[in-house]
Amino acid sequence: MAYDVERIRSHFPSLNAGLAHFDGPGGSQTPDVVGQAVADTLTASISNRGTVTASERRADDVVSRFRRTAADLLGADPRGIVYGRSATALTYDLARALAKQWGPGDEVVVTRLDHDSNVRPWVQAAEAVGATVRWVDFDPASGELTVADVEAVLSERTRLVATTAASNLIGTRPPVRQISEAVHRVGSLHWVDGVHATAHASVDVEALGVDVWTCSPYKFLGPHCGLLAADPAWLETVRNDKLAPSSDAVPERFELGTLPYELLAGTSAAIDFLAGMDDLDTPVTDADRRERLLASFRALEEHEEKLLAVLEPALRALPGVTVYSNAESRTPTLLFTVDGVDPQDVYRGLAEHGVNAPASSFYALECSRHLGLGDTGGVRVGLAPYTSQDDVERLLAGLEAVIGSRG
Template identity: 65%
Template sequence: MTYDIDAVRSHFPALEAGGAHFEGPAGTQTPRQVIDAIAEVLSNPLSNRGAATAGERNADRTVTGARRAMADLLGADPAGVVFGRSATQLTYDFARTLAKTWTPGDEVVVTRLDHDANIRPWVQAARGAGVTVRWADFDPATGELSPGDIGAVLSERTRLVAVTGASNLIGTRPDLPGIARLAHERGALFYVDGVHHAAHSFVDVGLLGADFYVCSPYKFLGPHLGVLAAAPGLLEGLAPDKLAPSTDVVPERFELGTLPYEFLAGVIAAVDFLAGLADGGPSSPGDTGDRRQRLARSFAALEEHEEGLRRRMEEGLAGLAPVTLRSRAADRTPTLLLTLEGRDTQDAYRHLAGLGVTAPSGSFYALEASRRLGLGDTGGLRAGLAPYNNTQDVDRLLEGLADFLRRPSR
């Protein structure tokens, strides 16, 4: 098993501009194979799904192929893969749908670690249904969210527990199987926001215990849309609002309007690219094992590569005063949140941008987490890794920060 970073980088046209990209948690750059797949679908006959014409067959083949690709990526059933405009939109849709099954006095659990897209839809749906919201806290000193933190707010009336798979702000990866066991013991459903998690972890929704797992392909080299995975039988028991003529078949009953076929083609290409990361890029005829097996190999190689870069970043940051690293959990993604005592991280962001290094500043929609860390709505400087980052990128980031800190504050 290898990770040839130069071979991986060669597939990304955006890198030819010379920038060092640390905005992966907000969205990754795109490999040529994904771009070409999108263009190919749009260059051939295309229509609504069916079997009579070439355009209908192309659309149908693209949709079914994308469901299989995402099922392979997530260890899910293709018949339970739902596509939507974004993870936020899908979560709102499912919050409204699940709220129909709640009654006053029921409870839902959200956490202060989560992105607001896995908080506000549930809070608002609960308000409309007369349901109580229980908040699970995390330890701001360590960044840890434990099963015990969730267990402390569960009751016999808990109907749903919503937890991040990985914090997009500080990288914390909670113990999802442990949380799932506690939720299921109470008869509650477990909804996992995997938007940041799926970009850095080999996912198996069954082993995680997730009843619903939502993610966004543009966080892992694909196009902008959302994906939700659930057991088909669970979806069969839910009745979403939809148009009268639209199908009642699962999973299509949850997909409102015509799907973006060109983006689904990009999803297939992105998953195929990820499956070949251990060999420098997209899958090749010489690859052994099926796509799921190749994805396992590739994510093992990717995690080793990203962990090495994360250690390099952390060791370099340790020598830079007055930098405070807020990403401290024992199990975390290669995503670092920094604050600079006496300095504005927005100024640092702009300084780095002038050097061709993209590491944005903010709370990144993780408002509750930022506030719990004592950072208000301002947050900090976030540097997140992606499959194409290399040691030169890391060194440019460290040198740029050192240069910024040497300059007098305004």
């Protein structure tokens, strides 16, 4: 069936406020079915996981379903799906665990394209054990980060390489599979921040060859939490600090404390909504979820590409506008500045026109600095499944008004 954006929008109560949301890269709006799943789980008869009572079994079913749906979303093994309170928290937790195996002479690689959540945990973990940090730069003009850029810093001493699947600031999508191959040739581990990428295109972590993929459901229509996908056999080799009575089984070993069942249920509902976007009338099942996700993401990419084909050239044609999203392969995310106008003034001006398009470095601190934007960054607009042609027109009209009044 055709991608029906108006019908999709009808499932987002927040859009009734009349705002045009281009702030999805920082957190998407949430469909009604996700909110209902959270509420239903939170108010149901539910207990800690077990097999004796109905409420225990209900909790266990929520967790099992979460692992299945997340695995279908990412092309991963359900036994390697780990819940976390955020992608940042998961990265910090695993960085501390992995650093127990590092020492002086070992090397860790990070890039200047990444969100700080895939930079600082590794830098701090390496420093704590005397390991060396190697930096990979990207081309600030094109926004490209290549395999050769990564290969230039690899050696037999490399223990981990942390890269992004898509820059949350400028949208660049580096060649993940080729980078994984280069990393594995030196016997190292490839950790990928998939937070921004997962919201815009289908993912197959096994085909990409990555060792770890992190993402955040609240960037793809779900509740505020994080998850991680990895090979369960590899997870068995990682030892983290945990309470003595808690399970040492994978993946429970890494999930500290009682799980928030309502957030897991909301995440599953968000993934099912994504899977059904090109056919909202047919329920999604375990048997067809993966194939329907692939079909829905193809439809979503086509929808976003059509909108971007209108938005981007019009944005670049506005007087005084500089666009920093220039890579050949990228998400529908545009970072820009306006000559002589503070990005925060553009942000506030757009808000006066009912358009949400914030300005910042958005925690991609090294990226913003490498672009010459310091810690201030620029204005970021991102497309989402619910973005409409009318939203794009409102954004462009608002920008024309802001530039005209302040430029």
